[in-house]
Amino acid sequence: MTVAPPPPAPSRRTRLRPVDLLRLGLLGPRTRRTRSALSALGICLGIAAVIAVTGISSSNQAHLLARLDRLGSNLITVSPGKDIDQRLVPLPATAERMLANIAPVERVTATGATKAEVYRNALVPREQTGSISVLAARLNLLDVLHASLLSGTWLDPASENLPVTVLGDQAAERLGVTAPGERVWLGEQSYEVAGIVAANELAPELRTAALVGWPQASAHLGADGTAATVYLRSHPERVPDVQAVAAATANPAAPGKVAVSRPSDLLTARGEAKGALTGLVLALAAVALLVGGVGIANTMVVGVMERRGEIGLRRALGARSGQIAAQFLLEAVLMGFVGGLAGLAAGALTVYAYALAQGWPASIPAYTLVAGPVVSVLVAALAGIHPATRAARASPTEALRSA
Incomplete structure (x- = not known):
């Protein structure tokens, strides 16, 4: 097997x-x-x-x-717009007061244009302006803008009627001013520098400005009393609502000739x-x-x-x-x-x-x-x-x- x-x-x-x-x-x-x-x-x-x-x-x-967050993103600026010929249309004299009456608006301040120029002294040639503007300023300008001073003091009820100015940081640098107490030639008159404003992201135009009190600017520097720029602090949740009505409130006769912006939008x-x-x-x-x-x-x-x-x-x-x-x-x-x-x-x-x-x-x-x-x-x-x-x-x- x-x-x-x-x-x-x-x-x-x-x-x-x-x-x-x-x-x-x-x-x-x-x-x-x-x-x-x-x-x-x-x-x-x-x-x-x-x-x-x-x-x-x-x-x-x-x-x-x-x-x-520190500056606040609820700031709105209202300024003159342009007409069909691209010329600036001034805001009405009542614009600042009318904007303050908008319900969600918490605080209002403004700066005004003047006809003055500022120089280091009277010997500087008149064409050498240094691109520095002279602006009338409300006393609450720094508070509303959350701005601060590099040195010196801000305008007060006494100094706003006197030949006293506060310079932006770049304006002070161009004029050669290093500390408060120095003097500059402004509007054919000697002005004392009370302070220097630090840079502010939401109002960069102040860096190249010489700020004087509103009464002093109206009386001696050719300011007409109208606001060149109005700054509004609104309730944070109502900012879009205020933006929507700000132009018509500032100039009801010609709302299309009013410029309304939100500086924080520019940063965005x-x-x-x-x-x-x-x-x-x-x-x-x-x-x-x-x-x-x-x-x-x-x-x-x-x-x-x-x-x-x-x-x-x-x-x-x-x-x-x-x-x-x-x-x-x-x-x-x-x-x-x-x-x-x-x-x-x-x-x-x-x-x-x-x-x-x-x-x-x-x-x-x-x-x-x-x-x-x-x-x-x-x-x-x-x-x-x-x-x-x-x-x-x-x-x-x-x-x-x-x-």
Whole structure:
């Protein structure tokens, strides 16, 4: 009786534990450190650019909002508009009082135009005005604008009737005035400088102005008593409502010839312009990421060509194509992950250093901290798909023959 031979034992498929796969994935970066570091550097620069741009923009925005919060974003300005011939149409003499009667308006102040010029002394040629305007000012001007003085004092009920002026910081610099108590030649008369006003973002026109009391300007400097600019402080929730009726209230006969603006809107537009610039730099950062991905793909392709003998030997010993592909894909992902972390650190240090130098609060959007490494890993994974597939398809015999 013939005994049939036992059936052949089923072949055991080799399996790699995650730890073993990780060790294999680290093999390439450890043996080819310079090339791997340069490939990861491309990803690092792209992520650092993204973090730095978004962080610096966010820090600038935080600084701007903090200043607006201190100044108040509920300021509205009303000034003369232009007629069909592009000539300024003065506000009526009742405009300031009528605007103060709008229910949500909390405080009102104004400046008025004069016919005077100001010089350092009487010997300065009359054409050298320094582009400094002489304005009549209400006593509550600084309070309503939340402005401050660099030095000296503001006008009071006594000095507003006397030849006393307060200069904006740029006006003082152009006139060569360094401290209160000095004198300037204003309206063919010597005026004492009582103080110097600090820069104010919401009323930049005051920086190049010489401010005098309203009664003094009307009596001696040719002011006609009408307001050149009226400043309103409105209830924060009612600012749009006040803006809508301010023109008709200031000049009911010709509301179309009244200019109404909100300085904080100009600052918002400035932020939007910065946002457009940020978009451009982000596009450049995307190009840097693409270049980094190409660098990783190039490194992986060259690595596959250089390690064909290793690939053939592993295939001959039973490694499956999926394991080979996973090894090379993991190498690419590790380079992307390391580059992403390095870029995150470099970008964050750049943001904090720049914010510290500018005196801004450092702010990095939380989503960029998460998105940076994630994007770098995705870019590296996409870059490593083709080399990993190529390595997995390599024939064991051809690979060993070329070794």
